[in-house]
Amino acid sequence: MSAPASSALPPQPETAKALGIPEITSLVGQHLSKGELASCALVAHAWFHVFTPILWKSIQAGHPSPYNHRNQDRDHVDPDTTGSRSTLSKNGTFMRILTIIPESPDTEISDLDVISDCPAVDSLVQLTITLERGQQTSVDNLVRRNKNTLRLLKLVLHVEKRLRPAGWLGERMFEFPRMAPCLQSLYLEFWCMSKQELVLILKGCPTLKLLSLGNVHIQDQTDNTGAQLIKQDADGDTVETFQHQSIETYRMCSSLCLILEHLPKLKLLEFYRFDRQIKEEDLQQFCTSMRTHCPDLQDVWAYGFECSMLPAVLDSLPRLINYRGSSDLPTVLSMLDHALTLEDANLSDYTERTFLPLQFLESCPRLRSFWTGHSLTTMDEVLHSIRRGWACQSTLKELRLSIFKLSPILIEAIMRQLNATRSLDLKQQQQARLRVVCGDVRLEDYERQKEQQLLDAIRTLAPAQENFRQQLVAFLATLDKLERLNFGTGWYVFR
Known part of the structure; x- marks a missing residue:
């Protein structure tokens, strides 16, 4: 009788103890000559200098808490553990991307405080911090030390709703560095500041391209906050006359911040999480400022939106x-x-229905990309539309059009007649590669059977469906620049 497979395994100790570096070194030394050990040491030394900067390039710090448990699977450094302060002082200079997530309430020493106190962390390019009350000083130190290298800075103040006092409008901002010469993207959330303080921040970021304000309260001079109001700075600019010359994207989250008079080069407005109506007087002031101060404004992105203010915004654009x-x-x-003037329109985000999709195709001569969400557009309406002709026939490159009751079989028949191939996403590409590598005969048989069923279904299309296919294919073939097409079952590309 043969012994069971488990008997071939080495006996397992009842208690296992992790080996330290000296024990590992001793074990290795028992099997290698001195020359081999010297070669290993040289390789290890070279690898250390090559890979240490890569390992420390992107770091996430912070102690897991219920607020940030979803982030625990990311790279995490705990600067508060034994000996890691010295490691941080040696390797902190390699950090380029640093994300600090909220701390748990029982944390004795904050990772933010440890990193802020480390002079070696002085070459950050991207810094994202979600901080608690009372940590402004640590953030101030870290930002000032890296002000000459930072390209992106995101500062989010996290105060739980149950701890916010009545009428809470955010916390006072720390004294932002007077000059951040390389900063290109600035994201601020849950801060309050005077218009003068905001102007000083903008003046200190001369190369800024993107400004994002989320739940930021800009105080009027009449606000009783005790803030120091600055009428004029050292360069002689007043708050009213200052204009930033490089900001092209202005993003607002949840509330309007009326600062367009300082952004004359603005090209893109972004709105996020506007789920409540805006006061009529604020909306009128915003639109008037847009018409007066933003002659280059031409793009609007509005996600997760209560739409009542959008028509007024769009009507105010040049x-x-x-x-x-x-x-x-x-x-x-x-x-x-x-x-x-419309060239790109994506109406498929956060909307249950797209209105008048064919009107865009018939009346926008410069349209290059058009995406719709769900619509009630019928096949008959599409046929009438292509008979009238599309104004974008010579410019359209990308089309995602929802057609009511257009079956997947009919879509596949249309795409095959156009010689279009399905564009696979990453997961589909991996599955396709796996099928090729495995060479599963049963899977190949299944694919052949599925293909035959599809061909049989195409041959039995109803006369009305076949007529729609022939007319639509003939029209789409005249769109010389069309590269990608989607009728609701995924993207197809033309060979």
Whole structure:
């Protein structure tokens, strides 16, 4: 009788103890000559200098808590453990991307404080911090030390709703560095500041391209906050006359911040999480400022939106070239007022229905990319539309169009007649490679059977469906620049 397989395994000790570096070194030394050990040492030394900067390039710090448990699977450094302060002082200079997540309440020493006190962390390019109350000083130290290298800075103040006092509008901002010469993207959330303080921040970031303000309260001079109001800075600029010359993207989250008079080069407005109506007087002031101070504004992105303010915003634009996000019928009508300039329209985000999709195709001569969400557009309406002709026939490159009751079988028949191939996402590509490597005969048989069923279904299309296919294919073949097409079952590309 043969012994069971488990008897061939070495006996397992009842208690296992991790080996330290000296024990490992001793074990290795028992099997290698001195020359071999010297070669290993040289290789290890070289590897240390090559890979240490890579390992420390992107770091996430912070102690796991219920607020950030979803981030625990990311790279994490705990500078508060034994000996890691010295490691941080040696390797902190390799950090380029640093993310500090919220601390758990029982944390004795904050990772933010440890990193802030380390002079070696002085070459950060991207810094994202979600900080608690009372940590402004540590953030101030870290930002000032890296002000000459930072390209992206995101500062989010985290205060749990149950701990916010009534009427809470954010916390006071720390004294931002007077000069951050390389900063290109600045994200601020849950801060309050005076207009003068905001202007000083903008003046200190001369190369800034993107400004994002989320739940930021800009105080008026009449606010009783005790903030020091600065009428004029050292360069002689007043708050009213200062204009930033490089910001092209202005993003607002949840509330309007009326600072457009300082952003004359603005090209893109982004709105996020506007789920409540805006006061009419604030909206009118915002739109008036847009018309007066932003002659280059041409793009609007609006995600997760309560749409009632969008028509007024779009009507105030000198032109609209790119639009992405939410839409209702009044918003679509305001977009169509810019039909002669519109080039990209993505109406598939956060919307249950797209209105008048064919009107865009028939009236926008410069349209290059058009995406719709769900629509009630019928096949008959599409046929009438292509008979009238599309204004974008010579410019359209990308089309995602929802057609009511257009079956997957009919879509596949249309794509095959156009010689279009399905564009696979990453997961589908991996599955396809796995099928090729495994060479599973049963899977190949299944694929052949599935293909035969599809061909049989195409041959039995109803006459009305076949007529629709022939007319639509003949029309789409005339769109010389069309590269990608999607009728709701995924993207297809033309060979």
